[in-house]
Amino acid sequence: MMLDFHTHILPQMDDGAGSRDEAAALIQALIHQGITTAVLTPHYYPFKESLPAFLERRMWSYSSLGNCELNLILGSETYLCESLFCYDSISELAIERTGFLLLELPYTEPWGSDLFKQLRRIRSKYNLTPVIAHVERYGHVRQKRERVLQELVDLGCLLQLNIDSVIDRKSRSLALRMLKGGWVDFVGSDCHSMKERPPRFDLFRRILARKLHTDAMNGSLPLTENAWDAFSCEQLTGKEPVSIETEVRV
Numbered sequence: 264m265m266l267d268f269h270t271h272i273l274p275q276m277d278d279g280a281g282s283r284d285e286a287a288a289l290i291q292a293l294i295h296q297g298i299t300t301a302v303l304t305p306h307y308y309p310f311k312e313s314l315p316a317f318l319e320r321r322m323w324s325y326s327s328l329g330n331c332e333l334n335l336i337l338g339s340e341t342y343l344c345e346s347l348f349c350y351d352s353i354s355e356l357a358i359e360r361t362g363f364l365l366l367e368l369p370y371t372e373p374w375g376s377d378l379f380k381q382l383r384r385i386r387s388k389y390n391l392t393p394v395i396a397h398v399e400r401y402g403h404v405r406q407k408r409e410r411v412l413q414e415l416v417d418l419g420c421l422l423q424l425n426i427d428s429v430i431d432r433k434s435r436s437l438a439l440r441m442l443k444g445g446w447v448d449f450v451g452s453d454c455h456s457m458k459e460r461p462p463r464f465d466l467f468r469r470i471l472a473r474k475l476h477t478d479a480m481n482g483s484l485p486l487t488e489n490a491w492d493a494f495s496c497e498q499l500t501g502k503e504p505v506s507i508e509t510e511v512r513v
């Protein structure tokens with residue numbers, strides 16, 4: 264299984280695909296790039312919209328896609344803020360049949376103790392594992408690097424890296440350092456449309472082969488399917504592990 268862990272394919276949900284046709288173009292591009300499974304992670308901002316309203320919109324958008332050649336798994340990219348904690352359960356925001364919750368954190372302001380407390384509460388209140396979306400993009404991580412990565416890992420967080428951060432020369436050195444250091448659990452395209460942030464797995468693979476002399480998609484680094492194996496549902500939730508390959512929608 265070749266997994267894209269972070270996508271904005273679902274039409275009319277956020278600043279990603281604006282129509283069914285745009286969603287279909289992204290899906291075709293991912294298939295051509297060897298991706299077999301994509302996690303659908305539309306933005307959810309708890310301070311702007313109620314959880315039931317978001318879930319209803321997401322279901323409508325998902326249904327509009329119809330049959331698809333790519334395995335699609337429902338999830339979200341949830342903004343971490345205090346409003347989230349008013350709900351007794353947020354399990355429907357987690358990636359389907361897993362205990363993984365993809366979380367977006369504040370970009371520019373420094374991360375204080377409140378943020379780390381909220382990350383702890385995701386585990387203690389909801390029994391979910393935070394996956395930090397595009398961890399390399401936050402100012403706090405760029406400044407403190409390994410120190411803050413270790414802090415996140417010590418809290419039980421998993422880390423997701425955007426493939427564009429390897430492609431873009433300005434962010435490449437930190438992204439490669441994180442990959443080499445074994446910090447990255449998942450990679451994702453964070454694709455929005457074929458014009459704005461298209462998926463570029465082919466280029467990502469070529470750069471990795473040149474820079475790290477390895478094929479990230481073939482298990483040489485702790486990425487994608489290896490991470491699913493390493494952190495099974497059973498370990499996370501105490502429930503029966505579920506095979507992503509056989510259980511996802513086709």
Ligand SMILES: [Fe+2]
Nearest residue numbers: 269271340453
């Ligand atoms: Fe995103």
